[in-house]
Amino acid sequence: MNTQDVITSAQQAKLRLVRFQYCDNGGIIRGKATHISGLPTRIHEGIGHCVVLAAWSGVETVGAVEGMGPVGEYRLVPDPETFTILPYVPNSGAMFCDWIQLDGTPWDADPRYFLRRMIARLDSEGMRAEAAAEHEFYFAREEMGEYVPADRSLCYSTTGLDEQGEVIDAILAALEAQGVGIELYHTEGGPSQQELSLRHTHALRAADNICRARETIRGVARNFNLLATVAPKPFLDQFGSGSHMHLSLWGTEKSEHPGRNLFFDPSQRGHLSQLGLYFIGGILRHVRGLVALTNGSVNSYSRLQPHYWSSAYSAWGFDNREGAVRVPSTFWGRESTSINLECKFPDHSGNPYLALGGIIAAGLDGIKNRIDPGDPVQTDPGALSEEERERRGIQRFPTSLEESLDELERDTVLMEALGSTLSTAYIAVKRSEIDFFKDKTPQEVVKQHFYKF
The missing domain is CATH 3.10.20.70 (Glutamine synthetase, N-terminal domain)
Incomplete structure (x- = not known):
């Protein structure tokens, strides 16, 4: 248009x-x-x-x-x-x-321009990215000054589909009216927790769609007297909510394989190409600093805990939903087009332009330097012994926003990609938020994030 x-x-x-x-x-x-x-x-x-x-x-x-x-x-x-x-x-x-x-x-302080620049880097290498997100969120009501789940639905339960069927239908209709492609919807692990998956599109539009989905989910819910929150950990005793990023790379006219999914290799395990392995290697090499961009709130680190299906370690695997990077099974008859990588760790408190741009920057470094991600982990990495994780080079994520920012500042690849203006502003903003919350109780932190996201 x-x-x-x-x-x-x-x-x-x-x-x-x-x-x-x-x-x-x-x-x-x-x-x-x-x-x-x-x-x-x-x-x-x-x-x-x-x-x-x-x-x-x-x-x-x-x-x-x-x-x-x-x-x-x-x-x-x-x-x-x-x-x-x-x-x-x-x-x-x-x-x-x-x-x-x-x-x-x-x-160059603009997060959207940062993603544009990372897309340009891909283009210079004959590649383009397609991406999409899985949006997890809760419906809640305010009762006596406290937020409570809007219902007590169970994971994947059809009762849960019925409970909020009217508002979900209105959300889907609103997204469709805005030209946003929808893939899947289901209830999630927490009471009144939902998950909505959008369709893949080119990287810049995918980040726009994440923002548009956030706005639409909250705006429509408000019309039903509900508060929809995409906060990472809105209830400390329940599952957190993520913004799982799916990504694939495709050849452009500048490449040897124009129009092809560059993550696909029919001769390899899970149909994952060597280029895809290198991309994973880059993500895992930089993930401890990367989470400062993908998980940008104090509340985020209450979600990134072992055994909570959000990932907490720098591990990857085929269909491993506790890994930082999951390689989903391809679809029958669509193997070459459906192969993609899922980053489990991002949430909605991270700016999606910074998150997706950071993932691309890390993955490109993996491709450039042929970074080996190691063997796939086919068990919960949190169930491995400390010795086994150390032997396999699997690291625990930072356990606080402050720790992740320290890691980001030490990561020369990510800092160079961001540039001095954006990195300085971003880190200053996050240090300011850390200072604001330093004397707050965990419940006060939750309440502050509940309405903001």
């Missing part, structure tokens, strides 16, 4: 407001909205935004970053291809935005 198509569609739909949205370093989806009368000019020139917002945290504090204070401006310039009419609020549309400096160039 080009800019004129957007303007025409918005006018024909009689929209009153069009949101210029983005996901910030705190993992919060924010934005400003233009009145329809201003859309023809705003869509080209953007909406002004103070540079301090690049250092704005998820707890409404400001990270201390030189040059990111009250003086200075950039523009939220929308990507017309992301335009959608919002089905769950009246007379409103939305687009996701790039952060553009006043001289018209992309600002």
